[in-house]
Amino acid sequence: MTAPVDTQPIGLDEPHPVHKSVPGTLDDLRQALDAPAGHRARHLGEALVERGLIDGATLRRMLELQRNTTPHRLLGQLLLDNGALTPLQLNSALAAWMGVPLVDPRRLAPDPDALRRIPRALAERESVVPLMLHGDALVVALADPWDQALLEQLRFAADQRVLPVMALPGTLGPAVAQAYRGFGSGAPGTAGAAQPAEVAALAQSLAGDGEADVEVDPAVLNESDNTLVRLVNAVIADAVRLRASDIHIETSESRPVRVRLRIDGELVPYLELPLRLRFALVARLKIMADLDISEHRKPQDGKIAFARFGGAKVELRMVTVPTLHGLEDVVLRILSGLKPMPIESIGLSATNLAGLRGVITKPYGLILICGPTGCGKTTTLHSVLRELNTNQRKIWTAEDPVEITQEGLRQVQVNARIGWTFAAAMRTFLRADPDVIMIGEMRDAETARIAIEASLTGHLVLSTLHTNSAPESITRLLEIGLDPFMFSDSLLGILAQRLVRRLCTKCRKPEPMSPEQLRTLAQQHVESAPGCGTTLDALVERWQRQHGDAQGRIVGWRRVGCDHCEHSGYQGRLGLHELMLATEGTRELVRHRAPAAELQAAGLAGGMVTLRQDGIEKVLAGLTDMAEVLAATNQ
Secondary structure, three states: OOOOOOOOOOOOOOOOHHHHOOOHHHHHHHHHHHHHOOOOOHHHHHHHOOOOOHHHHHHHHHHHHHHHHOOOOOOOHHHOOOOOOOHHHHHHHHHHHHOOOOEOOHHHHOOOHHHHHHHHHHHHHHHEEEEEEEEEEEEEEOOOOOOHHHHHHHHHHHOOOOEEEOOOOOOOHHHHHHOOOOOOOOOOOOOOOOHHHHHEEEEEEHHHHOOOOOOOOHHHHHHHHHHHHHHHHHHHHHHHOOOOOEEEEEEEOOOOOEEEEEEEOEEOOOOOOHHHHHHHHHHHHHHHHOOOOHHHHHHHEEEHHHHOOOOOOOOOEEEEOOHHHHHHEEEEEEEEEEEOOOHHOOOOHHHHHHHHHHOOOOEEEEEEEEOOOOOOHHHHHHHHHHOOOOOOOOEEEEEEEEEEOOOEEEEEOEHHOOEHHHHHHHHHHHOOOOEEEOOOOOHHHHHHHHHHHOOOOOEEEEEOOOOOOHHHHHHHHHOOOOHHHHHHHHHHEEEEEEEEEEEOOOOOOOEEEEEEHHHHHOOOHHHHOOOOOOOHHHHHHHHHHHHHHOOOOOEEEEEOOHHHHOOOOEEEEEEEEEEEEEHHHHHHHHOOOOOHHHHHHHHHHOOOOOOOOOHHHHHHOOOOOHHHHHHEEEE
């Protein structure tokens, strides 16, 4: 039985009838928890009468009202609705009747060890204050001590028994902020209590526990050792804080367990753990993803909802890969509930932005986004869908996995194991009156054929392809058996893209470019698009007008490194793009199965800018450096 919680905070000095029974210190709370149970009324109504909060006549009237009210309503709620009790009076009576101490968490100084058990993100989201450890239990103040779902979530986060106490109405919000002020992470919903120092301390604790050459039993450790559970949560939370896209856990027969993070596209060393934890660590992650901990021979994949374990609202896609000697590696892809970016914010040049906006307004046709894994194709697709997402359009998407959600889209998670493939989803969508269809990836000829047929029958179809450039995407689709005439008629445009690291604006250093450096850059620009007809002198002159000062001098930027960018010199990533729009000339080449070189020449003649050319323009704008562009556009 619960009562609504008053949202108005009670002042610390505000008198009320239960202050005398509220523990003022943690020692007082321990005594209250250990106090023997006294006389307990049989019913809540009897308890309220005994406490003098209502009289017998009021109780009889409320019970009569309860019997005649449909649907059935709780006695406490009826008393509140009729003004017989205040929320504070009812909560205090409930707490006393059920033997649950009533506390003002603002007056208590929580034990730091208790705060470490519950991440700040969870405490702020659910309005709970971990107060202290009492025996084998964690004492937590919350509004409703009988909320079993929340208690189970807290037990998962702390990996131990939770003993709830009831907080005075309106006190939890200020108490949470006060308790976590200066403790652990600052921002809610990011890294919780995880900090590099805490991760290191937990790792050191595990390294010092037990004998180095004694293998840890995964079942025993996951059931009884809270340190490993906290370490796994802290590593995931810290990876979210560091903007990592993936967590790589690599086990070995003779070396420590290595943990690496992929940040801005680069793998960086993060942590080493004792060799003896290799099986227990993988088993803990399998438990979190509901996988079979006894299976080591076959790969497994699953998902972890991190909020279940006390972390931020982040989902992780997990895959295990069997390696030598019966060991397994784990890779976690962090799917952090991303929101779609405006199409203006994905790094498109003005020309490419105008061209892409021109084709997505077409009522039907096929638009492809191509590039290698992890180059931001899904982000670009959802930016396009964000532009198209209006009340006048019905948009279906089939994705694996659904990484970005948008209100208004009808998003479907495919599952090949049950036959729910991209092709099956496409066939279903065509019977569901779509305007726009997005297919996460064209993995086979069947999906591609259905997509083309859909684009020719009044639907705008968007999809991705794993190819290196826009012209190569055309030849690839023709090679898998598509009809060149249907494909040429359906194609609107292909956008190839790569991601490069963006220079940190806090520490990048300006360096004037010499005429020789500028000419070398122009040479790279021209050689990446043979036959484009641009001369070096004309190109340098245009750059001096666009990027130079009054004297035509152009400033280049060099990475340095600072605390803001973790001393890498880079902060975030930036897209390089190559947009090839379908013209009558390119369609004719498609019908004749022309090679990629001819298709590229036609695209360049139509104004297409190559990936390297787009990258060089962004180097001149001070957004990235040439090393990143060359690495991403290895031609």
